[in-house]
Amino acid sequence: MKYKYFVLPILLTSLLWSQQQEQPKKLLYLNIIWHQHQPLYLDPAKDQLQGPWVRTHGTKDYYDMAALIGKYPKIHCTVNLTSSLLYQLDDYYVKRLKPFVDIKKNRIDKKRFLDTWEGKTDPWIDLALKPTEEFTGDDLALLLSNPWNAFAISSVMMDRFPQYKALKEKYANFGASALSKQERREIKFWFYLAYFDPDFLEQRVALANGMTVDVRDLIKKNSDGTYILRKPITELDCNRIIAETYKILSAIIPIHKQLMYHQDTYKGQIEIITTPFYHPILPLIYDSDLEKICQPNDPVPSRFHYPQDADAQVEKAVVYYTQQFGVPPSGMWPAEGSVANDILPIFSKYHINWIATDEKILTRSKPNAQPKYYPYALKSDTNANGVVVVFRETEISDKIGFTYQTFKGEDAANDFIKSVLKYASSTSTEDRLLTVILDGENAWESYRYDNDGKEFLNAMYRKLTELDDAGQIKTVTPTEYIEGNPKRDIPDHPMQSLPKLQWLWPGSWINADFDTWIGEDEENRAWEYLLTARNDLEQSGIKAPDPTALAPKKGTTDWFAYKAWESMYAAEGSDWFWWYGDDQTAPGGDKPFDLAFITLLKNVYNFAQETGIEMPSREFLPIIVDNTNASGQSQGTMAQSTKDMVTVLFQVDATHIQVPKSVYIVGNLSVLGNWTPNLIKMYDDGTHGDEKKGDGIWSIELLIPLNIKVEYKYTNSGYEGVWVPSEEFSANNRELMITAKPGDRISTKDKFGVKLKLIQ
Numbered sequence: 001m002k003y004k005y006f007v008l009p010i011l012l013t014s015l016l017w018s019q020q021q022e023q024p025k026k027l028l029y030l031n032i033i034w035h036q037h038q039p040l041y042l043d044p045a046k047d048q049l050q051g052p053w054v055r056t057h058g059t060k061d062y063y064d065m066a067a068l069i070g071k072y073p074k075i076h077c078t079v080n081l082t083s084s085l086l087y088q089l090d091d092y093y094v095k096r097l098k099p100f101v102d103i104k105k106n107r108i109d110k111k112r113f114l115d116t117w118e119g120k121t122d123p124w125i126d127l128a129l130k131p132t133e134e135f136t137g138d139d140l141a142l143l144l145s146n147p148w149n150a151f152a153i154s155s156v157m158m159d160r161f162p163q164y165k166a167l168k169e170k171y172a173n174f175g176a177s178a179l180s181k182q183e184r185r186e187i188k189f190w191f192y193l194a195y196f197d198p199d200f201l202e203q204r205v206a207l208a209n210g211m212t213v214d215v216r217d218l219i220k221k222n223s224d225g226t227y228i229l230r231k232p233i234t235e236l237d238c239n240r241i242i243a244e245t246y247k248i249l250s251a252i253i254p255i256h257k258q259l260m261y262h263q264d265t266y267k268g269q270i271e272i273i274t275t276p277f278y279h280p281i282l283p284l285i286y287d288s289d290l291e292k293i294c295q296p297n298d299p300v301p302s303r304f305h306y307p308q309d310a311d312a313q314v315e316k317a318v319v320y321y322t323q324q325f326g327v328p329p330s331g332m333w334p335a336e337g338s339v340a341n342d343i344l345p346i347f348s349k350y351h352i353n354w355i356a357t358d359e360k361i362l363t364r365s366k367p368n369a370q371p372k373y374y375p376y377a378l379k380s381d382t383n384a385n386g387v388v389v390v391f392r393e394t395e396i397s398d399k400i401g402f403t404y405q406t407f408k409g410e411d412a413a414n415d416f417i418k419s420v421l422k423y424a425s426s427t428s429t430e431d432r433l434l435t436v437i438l439d440g441e442n443a444w445e446s447y448r449y450d451n452d453g454k455e456f457l458n459a460m461y462r463k464l465t466e467l468d469d470a471g472q473i474k475t476v477t478p479t480e481y482i483e484g485n486p487k488r489d490i491p492d493h494p495m496q497s498l499p500k501l502q503w504l505w506p507g508s509w510i511n512a513d514f515d516t517w518i519g520e521d522e523e524n525r526a527w528e529y530l531l532t533a534r535n536d537l538e539q540s541g542i543k544a545p546d547p548t549a550l551a552p553k554k555g556t557t558d559w560f561a562y563k564a565w566e567s568m569y570a571a572e573g574s575d576w577f578w579w580y581g582d583d584q585t586a587p588g589g590d591k592p593f594d595l596a597f598i599t600l601l602k603n604v605y606n607f608a609q610e611t612g613i614e615m616p617s618r619e620f621l622p623i624i625v626d627n628t629n630a631s632g633q634s635q636g637t638m639a640q641s642t643k644d645m646v647t648v649l650f651q652v653d654a655t656h657i658q659v660p661k662s663v664y665i666v667g668n669l670s671v672l673g674n675w676t677p678n679l680i681k682m683y684d685d686g687t688h689g690d691e692k693k694g695d696g697i698w699s700i701e702l703l704i705p706l707n708i709k710v711e712y713k714y715t716n717s718g719y720e721g722v723w724v725p726s727e728e729f730s731a732n733n734r735e736l737m738i739t740a741k742p743g744d745r746i747s748t749k750d751k752f753g754v755k756l757k758l759i760q
Contacts, residue, residue: 409455667712
């Protein structure tokens with residue numbers, strides 16, 4: 001298990017910041033980096049996005065995360081906007097919707113839009129504009145049962161919309177045929193509105209692009225914090241919600257430009273950075289054999305060694321960023337904080353002054369075990385200019401991402417400030433820079449007692465402003481810290497004055513290695529696929545395009561060559577490899593990511609052949625085959641027949657505790673929820689292998705592959721993704737080695753909360 005969080009909410013009644021020690025502490029610089037990213041959901045051949053998450057996070061996170069910083073002028077932060085996110089946002093939403101939106105009437109010209117772009121943007125837009133009574137079976141599947149369907153929303157979010165939740169439960173219990181035309185219409189509407197930031201639901205918001213959003217005539221907030229519709233939803237309302245969505249999405253880049261920090265004038269609050277274009281694990285694109293250093297015991301695929309592709313991914317990102325923001329970026333977040341000494345010259349070549357990764361990398365670099373609260377300079381024989389590296393404080397960053405999900409917002413902010421202030425020193429003569437980095441989009445969906453994390457973020461920025469006034473903490477961007485900002489009394493800290501590292505350990509911000517993306521069977525098979533396609537493209541003679549040149553005219557030979565390379569670069573992205581193997585499992589299943597990866601590889605060949613070049617005939621079979629077990633959960637493992645698996649009956653005695661809802665099992669396999677608590681439900685109703693209804697013995701039968709070690713434990717009636725209440729022996733999970741013969745049936749008999757097991 002890679003991550004476990006056992007959270008007990010605490011109440012911090014007061015913080016006497018100025019009295020923590022008798023000696024006054026030196027000013028601490030705080031570097032907060034919010035990482036905003038979405039994979040490329042594009043099927044290039046269809047010219048259509050296959051997932052809605054750029055849109056949903058656009059209306060829920062990307063605008064307000066920046067706008068909120070603007071409300072606190074003394075707060076300076078860094079926001080990473082990946083190229084793959086911005087490209088989809090700008091090209092597939094803003095540019096394609098803009099000509100058809102009537103801002104004054106809040107309407108989309110449905111006929112003209114569908115005539116021009118039907119099947120070419122986000123399919124859920126087409127669905128919202130299509131009359132519900134005309135839905136086909138495919139439309140209903142997209143709405144209700146697609147892996148990314150209208151109910152693919154966190155349980156915490158869903159609980160805030162009881163009418164939406166009731167529709168989900170009705171569909172789950174009675175199927176699509178039980179839903180009326182009106183209910184289907186409301187489902188497609190909710191899939192938009194439920195992903196609007198609370199600010200948009202509760203007030204009129206003036207956007208950075210001059211437009212306004214106000215949907216209070218459609219929805220109202222109850223005293224318990226839930227939201228309900230004010231009226232039955234019409235097709236015109238569904239049309240309108242697309243227009244409201246467009247207004248928000250089209251304001252995301254403008255709000256960042258409005259708040260963008262400019263080092264030449266010292267104006268602005270947000271340093272905007274980017275990531276190599278398609279979010280690749282850059283060290284592995286450079287040389288996949290770097291895995292051998294940080295994962296010496298893991299299987300290794302055939303060597304993928306294309307330094308020129310790593311170079312192109314960085315250059316493409318710099319070029320695209322410059323087109324969007326008018327200046328090149330000063331910093332870069334390597335995808336997943338993945339670094340290696342070997343790739344530093346690439347950043348330096350494109351004038352990237354600083355990069356960031358995790359403290360676990362610093363611990364293993366040379367010299368090792370250096371303090372995490374300083375930036376470090378790195379140079380090499382081929383890296384004359386050098387690069388500054390800042391290192392993420394893991395515990396504090398993960399508290400925001402995970403621990404504070406069950407806190408009240410004010411309590412979470414108090415704990416955050418207390419944690420940060422521990423790094424302030426009364427004896428150090430050197431300035432300290434503490435770095436906090438995390439996703440700025442995913443965590444808020446699970447903040448149960450703080451809608452979208454708004455209370456926490458406001459309280460955190462407010463307290464940091466007070467501490468700035470008191471001379472205790474000053475938020476800065478890395479460029480401000482390195483080059484200085486006299487308007488804020490921030491001295492410069494040039495590279496030559498910073499502590500030096502001799503060598504940077506290869507790894508990511510997860511475990512200081514690359515094992516989330518390489519080393520497991522599925523992952524390595526994907527690398528073999530990628531290498532095959534890359535070698536074929538190389539041998540075809542089709543030259544890689546110049547990243548600084550404009551895209552060729554559509555339909556020309558040069559355009560097809562360009563698209564072949566773009567498909568190749570996109571296939572090098574990290575997101576496909578993330579979901580392969582048993583270490584990560586998507587809530588909607590891993591299959592869509594497998595399909596996206598295979599589609600990109602096939603498009604390399606399809607586009608290349610359109611240039612007139614002969615390409616080898618290759619068959620890339622799906623890497624993931626969904627084996628659905630008795631619980632209905634997809635295992636997401638490589639293709640295995642039942643003859644290679646055994647049936648395991650998990651049983652747990654819960655007669656000594658109260659079970660308000662259900663006992664759940666959680667463990668290290670996809671079929672066990674991949675360590676997502678309260679996802680895999682057990683049964684005490686005489687089904688799913690349960691022997692006697694209502695006897696307090698909870699059971700579930702699952703198909704488990706042979707010759708693996710299963711780690712697992714039980715939780716009790718909690719919220720999905722939250723560990724409380726659960727068994728409290730976190731350091732030593734229950735274990736079961738599957739050594740039976742194929743087709744055998746084995747069982748476990750556990751007692752909830754007691755680490756004692758009998759295997760039959």
